Structures are given as C-alpha cells and as structure tokens.
Amino acid sequence: MPDTSGIAANVVEDAPDDVSVKLLDMSLAGEAADTRRAAERFQAKADALVILGGDGTTRDAALGCDTLPLLSVSTGTNNVVPSAVDGTVAGAAAALVASGAVDDRETTYRHEMVKARTESGESVMGIAAVELSDRSFIGTRALLDPDEMLGGIVSRANPSAIGLSSVAGALDSLAPNEPGAIALRLVDEDASDQTVRAIVAPGMTTRVGVKEYHRLSDGESMVVEVDDGVLGADGERELEVTNETVEFHSVSDGPRLISYEAVFECAARAGVLKDGSECC
Amino acid sequence: MLTIREFDTRAGERFADGEIPGFVHLYVGEEAVGVGACAALEEDDYITSTHRGHGHCIAKGLDPKLMMSEIYGKRDGYCNGKGGSMHIADVDSEMLGANGIVGAGPPLGTGAALSISQKGEDRIALSFLGDGAVAQGQVHEAVNLASTWDLPVVFLIENNQYGEGTAVSDQHNAKNLSDTAAAYDIPGINVDGMDITAVNEAVTEARKRARNGEGPTLIEAETYRFHGHFEGDQELYRDEEEVEDWRKRDPIDTFSERLIERDELSEEELGEMREDIEMEIEDAIEYAKNADDPTPDEAYEDMFSQRVPDIDLFVEQANARADGGTRGGEF
Structure with a gap:
C-alpha cells in the first residue's frame, strides 16, 4: 500500500454487477502501518484475506490480524512466505475457506x-x-x-x-x-x-x-x-x-495462513467440487 | 549540504535586497539529493544540471566564490558573468551546465555518455532533472537512446512535488515517476530524497551498472523545496502546513542528528563547520560584490570558438552606435 498500480481500483471497476466490491475508505500515511491498519479492519469483518505482495506486506498484514485466514500471493520482491499461485486458484481457495465449504482447521496453519x-x-x-x-x-x-x-x-x-x-x-x-x-x-x-x-x-x-x-x-x-x-x-x-x-x-501464534493445496485436496476429498455434496 | 544551505539562503537574501540580477531558484531542502548523488561519483564523471543548479555545482566541487560572482553577473564568474544563476557551467570540473530549459540536461547527459562510450573512457554521466522535466519530449528521447545503446548514464529525477506551481499528480498519471523506467526496459528506483544515505546508495549501484556496460538507471528521489519555485513566488499552490511537515524531515538536521548519535560528529564540530561555512559564503558574497563587471565589449566574446564575419560586423556596428555614429555605418 498504497496501490500505486491501481489493481484494487480495477477490481472494483470490473466487478460484475451482482458482486459488491468496495475499496476500504482509509487515509494513507504511505508507510507499513497502512497495511496493518487495513488488515485490522478486515480482521473485524472478513472471513479470509488475500494479500498481493511479498514477505514484507504479508508480515505487515499479519501484524494486524489474529485468526483471520490469509492467502498471500507471491507478487513482491522477497517471496519466501507467499505462494507462487495462479490468481484464479488463489481466489477460489480463499472463497472455499471464507464460505466455510472446507474446514479451516485442516486447510490453514499458524506461521511462526x-x-x-x-x-x-x-x-x-x-x-x-x-x-x-x-x-x-x-x-x-x-x-x-x-x-x-x-x-x-x-x-x-x-x-x-x-x-x-x-x-x-x-x-x-x-x-x-x-x-x-x-x-x-x-x-x-x-x-x-x-x-x-x-x-x-x-x-x-x-x-x-x-x-x-x-x-x-x-x-x-x-x-x-x-x-x-x-x-x-x-x-x-x-x-x-x-x-x-x-x-x-x-x-509463536503468528498469522494463520491458508494452504491452497490443502484447500483443494480437502474440497476434492469431501466432494465439495461435485454438485450437490457436503463439505469435508 | 551545509555549504549549499548557506549559499542558497544567502543568495536568496541578497536577491531580495536587489543585489542580484535575474532570477534565483533555490535548492534549500533538496541538499541530500545533489550531495548524495555527487558523493557516489568519481571526480571525472560528468553531471548535467537544471535551472535549480547551485546545489549540484557545489556538490560537484565548484568554487562558491566563482559561482557567486556568476550570479552577481561579474567577470570572474564561471561564465564571465553572462550566464547568471541558471547557466553556471564548468567543463573543467565535468559540470556541463545548469540549464534554463526544463529537460535540457538529459540529452546532454546522453551525449556525454555517448562520448565516453566512443572513447572507451572509464567514467559516467549523471543528469539531474526535475519532476516537470519527465513530461518533456526530449527527456524521453534521451532516456530511450541511452537505454537502446546501453550508455553509461544515470538519470536522477529530483521530484520536489511541484513543477513550478503544478503538483506532480496534476502532471503525471504514473504514481511513481521511476515506474516510467519500465517503458525503456531499464531499472527504475524510487528513493527517499531527504535521506542522503539512500540517494548515495542508489547512485552508487546505478554507477556500478553503468560502468559494467549494463546501461542507464532511472532514479527518482522524493524531495521538497523549502522555498518557492523562485524567490518571490507567492506559493498559492501549497499550504504552510505541508511545508512545515516536510521541514520536519530536513535532510541536514536528520543526518547531523544521526552522526551525533553515532559519535561520528560532535555538536561542537557541527557548530564549527557552520561558522566556517558562514564565513566562506560571506567571503564569496564580498568577493562577488567587489569584482569587476564585464564591459559591454565583452558581451560579444566567448560566443564562438572561431571568428564569425557576421558577428564581427555586428560588433563593429554596435560600437559605432555606442559612439554616436562616428564609427561604422547603419545596420
């Protein structure tokens, strides 16, 4: 943050009419604390948080979260923690966790x-x-x-x-x-x-x-x-x-990260990806 | 940085008192950029400057006495008093000129880098440019050519947040001006221009790339001018609170505090440095004030390396007019 390349603004603009997408209304100081403050607000309201960034952004977001499941997508400079994962796969994994379609105890882990x-x-x-x-x-x-x-x-x-x-x-x-x-x-x-x-x-x-x-x-x-x-x-x-x-x-008790592989394994094992089935 | 601060503060005062002809654009607040950059260069590296060039000149090692003389329009000045504040140049110091034309430095920097490349020399060129200059066509041409030919040049944008009275966001859609580097397939780096260590490190790395034949780098240093665009600017485009916020990040204060904290400088030493520099600049002002003005005849000197018949005729006719028509004819 700030989103200098306008990714978030494009998401809002291109979102389908039946999906409600809004930018967080917050003032930015242009520092790492912006990311933490944004994450604090997501912690209070969201069911999952997708982070576009590297290790630094993931850490800053983690400092504002407690138990909120995070999925960090490798788009930073140093990317030890974020996953190099296709954006659609990441979004679907986050959706499966956020909607409760998979058990987050099986699909997330606490990162030291x-x-x-x-x-x-x-x-x-x-x-x-x-x-x-x-x-x-x-x-x-x-x-x-x-x-x-x-x-x-x-x-x-x-x-x-x-x-x-x-x-x-x-x-x-x-x-x-x-x-x-x-x-x-x-x-x-x-x-x-x-x-x-x-x-x-x-x-x-x-x-x-x-x-x-x-x-x-x-x-x-x-x-x-x-x-x-x-x-x-x-x-x-x-x-x-x-x-x-x-x-x-x-x-200890660091952020709760989503394993996208575990999410899809769990979803497939439980038949979530088949029409009309229950979650795992 | 202290010398630049004192030089420009005093130049501003002398200008306000009507002693200095023309305009002065002061570098106060931006010192970390010029000094951080020039400290990363070798002595024989070239620089090109801008209309706000006093800081670049001092950082490149030019003599404040001769600079002040130039600003005062005196014969002893670097350009014999004909250039003034916006045209201080000293080729012997590889300082290829301040420049009254916005964006005119980068083509000279690219040209200097081409000469380095052609001659196989072990040096580089660095062009300072402002945020407003990034919108100039010739800057695009200069950066593009330098990138295409992998020339040993560094382009350093001093983003002081305003092109004259227009905010950067009203001139450019790019959030960071360094992002424009992607269009030339060269590295673009955004650094804190109020932190001399960050500027120095970025230019050191860019110089290394240039010397290794890896081509140019575009660096954007985020900085702020504490004075108006020119002395006398009413500054209606910004509020005092914003200026005060930036003044809290004064590059001289933050760097000297850091050195003192680390026991690399004492308060006493800093005080002595300030006193010595105040005296040096006072001497420069006195020297400039007492120096000779150029004579009208000299207006026609230093224009061409060889005699030009048309100029000779012009001078003859002008002299005739000055003599009341006793020499030469009509023109």
Missing part, C-alpha cells in the same frame, strides 16, 4: 514469526527472517550484498527458499508451522570451515560461510553484541543499531 529486540527496547519483526547486516545505514532498504550479512534468525528453513531461509535450509529443515526457529552467524566464506550454496536474494546465488547455527525452541534466544549494523526484516533493512546487545528469538 521471528523477532530481534535491542537492549534499549527497539525491535524488528519478520515473518520469514530477521537479518543482521554490517552496513551502517538503512539507505535504499534492500539487503544488497551477501558479504555484509552477519547472521540472523529464520522461522522456516528450506533450500528452495530465498534469503537467510535458503542458507538455513542448506543445513537444516524447519517447517513454517514448527515451533521455534533457526539462528545463524555468518562469516566470510574464506574464513569458514562450513560454507553452503544458497539463493540469498532474487537473482543472486552465492556461497555463504556459516560460523554457527542453532535450532532454538520457543523461549530460547541468540544474543549478539553489535557495534555498528542494521537489523533487517524479510530482506529489507529496518533499524540502525550501534553499541547494542541484540536478542533474536521466535514468536
């Missing part, structure tokens, strides 16, 4: 989140990852150079993911709904006994030196002393940190 907190009380929250970079300013926000990455924490680890989740995924496996997190400290690949090949950013595959990694359960944390660096969330720099103690940990 991760957080970094400084001793002085500031914090950064990520849905897939919170990263620590040794660049000393936020600048253009994107985490550009893998050589500057000092480590961080991930809520999910899979080698087919992107960013820090890809690095963690080369060493261990962690499903998004598993409790806990994986914390990593990275070093220059030449100075490390352990290197992995990972997709660290869109269009960037590289070898990364891993100094250590730890599986953290809920309640456990990794503590790092930072002289001068930036904390990022989901691939974007967020908070400058100097002479601080930073604690990385997982956050």
